[in-house]
Amino acid sequence: MKNMITHYGYTDGSGEYYIVIDTDRCNGCGKCVKECPQSALQLETMFIDLEDKTVASVSEEHRKKIKYTCSSCKPERNSAPCVLACEGKAIRCVWNSR
Amino acid sequence: MKEPSNLKEDVEYWRWHEYHRVVEGKKWTSKDIITAGVDVGSVGSKAAIMINGEAYSWGITRTGSNSPESAKKALDFALEGTGLKVSDLKYIVGTGYGRVNVPMANKAITEIACHAKGANYIWGPSVRTVLDVGGQDIKAIRADETGRVVSFLMNDKCAAGTGRGMEVFADLLKIPIEEIGDISLKIEEEPPPVSCTCVAFAKTEAMGLLRKGWSKEKVLAAYTRAMAVRMANLINRVGLEKELVVTGGQSKNIGIVSRIEVILGVKTLPMPKWRESGLDPMVAGALGAALFAKALYEKDQKS
Numbered sequence: 001m002k003n004m005i006t007h008y009g010y011t012d013g014s015g016e017y018y019i020v021i022d023t024d025r026c027n028g029c030g031k032c033v034k035e036c037p038q039s040a041l042q043l044e045t046m047f048i049d050l051e052d053k054t055v056a057s058v059s060e061e062h063r064k065k066i067k068y069t070c071s072s073c074k075p076e077r078n079s080a081p082c083v084l085a086c087e088g089k090a091i092r093c094v095w096n097s098r
Numbered sequence: 099m100k101e102p103s104n105l106k107e108d109v110e111y112w113r114w115h116e117y118h119r120v121v122e123g124k125k126w127t128s129k130d131i132i133t134a135g136v137d138v139g140s141v142g143s144k145a146a147i148m149i150n151g152e153a154y155s156w157g158i159t160r161t162g163s164n165s166p167e168s169a170k171k172a173l174d175f176a177l178e179g180t181g182l183k184v185s186d187l188k189y190i191v192g193t194g195y196g197r198v199n200v201p202m203a204n205k206a207i208t209e210i211a212c213h214a215k216g217a218n219y220i221w222g223p224s225v226r227t228v229l230d231v232g233g234q235d236i237k238a239i240r241a242d243e244t245g246r247v248v249s250f251l252m253n254d255k256c257a258a259g260t261g262r263g264m265e266v267f268a269d270l271l272k273i274p275i276e277e278i279g280d281i282s283l284k285i286e287e288e289p290p291p292v293s294c295t296c297v298a299f300a301k302t303e304a305m306g307l308l309r310k311g312w313s314k315e316k317v318l319a320a321y322t323r324a325m326a327v328r329m330a331n332l333i334n335r336v337g338l339e340k341e342l343v344v345t346g347g348q349s350k351n352i353g354i355v356s357r358i359e360v361i362l363g364v365k366t367l368p369m370p371k372w373r374e375s376g377l378d379p380m381v382a383g384a385l386g387a388a389l390f391a392k393a394l395y396e397k398d399q400k401s
Contacts, residue, residue, distance in 0.1 A: 004248055004249065005249040007250065007251035007252075007335065007336065010253050011331050011335065016335070046211075047207040049246065050390070050394065063252070
């Protein structure tokens with residue numbers, strides 16, 4: 001069975017900006033939530049395989065402006081605090097400005 | 099199919115078809131597992147009733163300013179003519195944008211899971227990519243043969259390229275919303291897309307094009323094209339895998355669907371004949387919710 005991957009962000013005229021979370025690798029420990037300097041991450045209950053699972057997600061407020069929210073962490077290097085905090089390597093950034 | 103009388107003097111071009119249907123030839127007994135899914139979206143509220151996991155009836159109505167009332171309205175609409183009462187429903191799942199405000203629901207589930215499940219029910223196990231174009235957001239979902247989500251992307255940056263944006267354009271161009279897809283294809287040559295899908299900017303741009311002498315059809319084609327490009331980008335992000343289907347209100351917009359097919363170079367699975375007796379892709383989320391309701395009810399019975 002394939003892991004369920006969630007993408008938060010958008011593509012616009014200036015490039016593509018996504019925080020990508022593997023919900024099967026995520027154990028809901030919340031370390032990334034604590035490490036995020038912008039408080040952009042949250043723990044959310046998702047319904048996966050008939051079970052409720054607590055996983056990290058980008059908060060609704062920040063999904064719409066993620067390019068600006070995350071820019072100070074240099075997401076293009078994929079070494080943002082959230083990425084490094086995750087022991088299960090569940091988080092990655094897809095960051096390509098045109 | 100019952101239609102509300104719509105004989106208003108002021109034509110509301112954005113107004114789409116609210117209706118309910120009971121599948122012919124199906125009967126229920128108190129022994130059946132009767133479940134419901136209520137999908138309260140930002141623009142439309144949908145409810146579906148299932149008997150033992152098979153579609154029995156549904157209702158589609160416009161979402162009002164109050165989510166609990168919209169949920170009740172949609173569910174009552176789906177129950178109409180079935181002889182069923184809310185108390186006959188063994189389990190109700192709420193989903194959609196207003197899911198936490200579905201008072202009669204036993205559980206709320208994110209619409210991503212429900213849309214994938216519902217698309218799997220409507221079109222069968224060959225569905226791998228689902229594009230749901232809702233009133234205020236677009237979701238690209240990848241699913242496996244059981245309808246389980248393997249990847250998703252939700253684009254809710256603004257109302258750009260969504261059902262609500264189309265309603266605004268219907269009003270601006272004075273074209274009934276249900277004809278907008280066909281009319282956007284009545285052009286000799288596809289014009290370049292408008293440069294911005296943001297509803298507010300696109301509206302200004304469209305008015306400029308009309309003043310320049312562009313026909314309504316051409317302006318609509320340019321806007322529809324821009325929306326389709328945006329949607330195709332989302333699908334590419336999650337990874338396009340055949341078969342592709344479109345759910346949500348815009349699945350009925352042939353202008354959008356046919357342009358996505360051209361851009362991506364794949365055909366979508368045929369649209370069910372929802373006007374006759376087929377399932378309606380706008381109810382995919384509610385159908386998926388009703389299926390989860392059945393599974394959750396059975397799980398509760400076992401434990």
